[in-house]
Amino acid sequence: MSIATAAIGVPGASEALTERLVDGLAAVDARLREVVRHDDPFIAEASTHLVDAGGKRFRPLLTLLAAEVAGGTNPQVIDAAVGVELTHLASLYHDDVMDEADLRRGVTSANARYGNSTAILVGDLLFGKASAIVAGLGPEAVLIQAETFVRLCTGQIEDDRQSPGDADPMEHYLGVLADKTGSLIATAARYGAMFGGAQPAVVEAMRQYGELVGMVFQLADDVLDISSDVSGKEPGTDLREGVRTLPVLYALASTDPADARLQALISKPITDPDEHAEALALLRRHPALERARQRTLAVAAQARALLEPLGESDALSVLRELPDSVASRSL
Known part of the structure; x- marks a missing residue:
């Protein structure tokens, strides 16, 4: 496995595919930083706190791979990947407040560094940034983003409740997983196929x-x-x-x-x-x-x-x- 392949965590990718994925992720990172930029230095710092901490970028990578199944990466695919990653990052700000976390991705969590109120508001700001970039992709993408956000919130609420007394515990657990974790990764793959130019049946399979x-x-x-x-x-x-x-x-x-x-x-x-x-x-x-x-x-x-x-x-x-x-x- 090449160093580049190992770095992006894609075992089995050819050298040509690896090069395209590395280039695509670099484009996602550059666009991500462009989108979160802010005139206020404090807001800019807090907004890029988890961006700078790194992470696997698993969701953007999946968007790029799904696009490869169709016509390949293009500016819309990059923006879709950025919208998904911004949504994920925003959810992490909120998760850390709810979990009273001290660390995230090996660095001080945003809530520990800036306080709960700022962490919540920066998470909201990033959700807004995600919505803005997805709006540029058209009404269908906006609807998908909204539906995904509803499922993310639903999964978190249900996770905090645990299984109600009249519910099947296994069904409740799997439903929480599908909403809380599966929904956004589904959207990452769906967007990649959509904006890569795949046919509707392929887009649905990828979702x-x-x-x-x-x-x-x-x-x-x-x-x-x-x-x-x-x-x-x-x-x-x-x-x-x-x-x-x-x-x-x-x-x-x-x-x-x-x-x-x-x-x-x-x-x-x-x-x-x-x-x-x-x-x-x-x-x-x-x-x-x-x-x-x-x-x-x-x-x-x-x-x-x-x-x-x-x-x-x-x-x-x-x-x-x-x-x-x-x-x-x-x-």
Whole structure:
């Protein structure tokens, strides 16, 4: 794998495709900085805080790859990628306020540095910037942006509520994943295909593909929260907060009497350090963790299958590998 390929995280891409993607991401970054520029130095600094912190740029990369399935990158594709990334960045400002986070992407979070009020308002400002750039892409793009924003907010609200008593916990959990994480990644792929010039059936396939890839991304994260000590955050964070992720839901659904102790521990937030360590150890040995891994791989396979009717190309080969690459973080 070339250094350029490794840098953008696209295993299996040809040298020519890699060069186009690197150039495309450079164009996205330049346009992103142009759009967030502000005359007020303080607002400019706060607005670029997470832009400067870097990140994977996964969503713009997916937009560029989806465009490659059709006619390739053009100025509209770049603007669509910037609109998606701005929406993502704006949501991070708000997430960190809600989570009372201290760090984001290895730097001090915006809320910790500038205060909650400024972080919320800068997030709003970036949502406005995203809407402005998408407006230049036409009314259909604006409608898609609005619908995506509604789903992002819905997913966050439902995530904070946890599963209502009359709802199926698994359906609620998967619905939250689809809205909170899948919806924006779906839009990233949809925009790329749309503005790359793909036919409507291809655009729809890419939308569905992106949503499933987004779900794989979150499913893998939820497995890593249990299984890994090197996932970039303290293991068992969701357990501590009482968040019912896929491994927890599988364990709670067990009818084995031997699981009574584990179920008692994970049925509520775990504030005691010893109980937290016990629950983490029990869950790591439980079949629920392997079931969650297999479910993650199954969703990755669903995403890959959506691309089968689209034929063969360099970009499609990469897109077919991508879901398993995302899922493999949890293996």
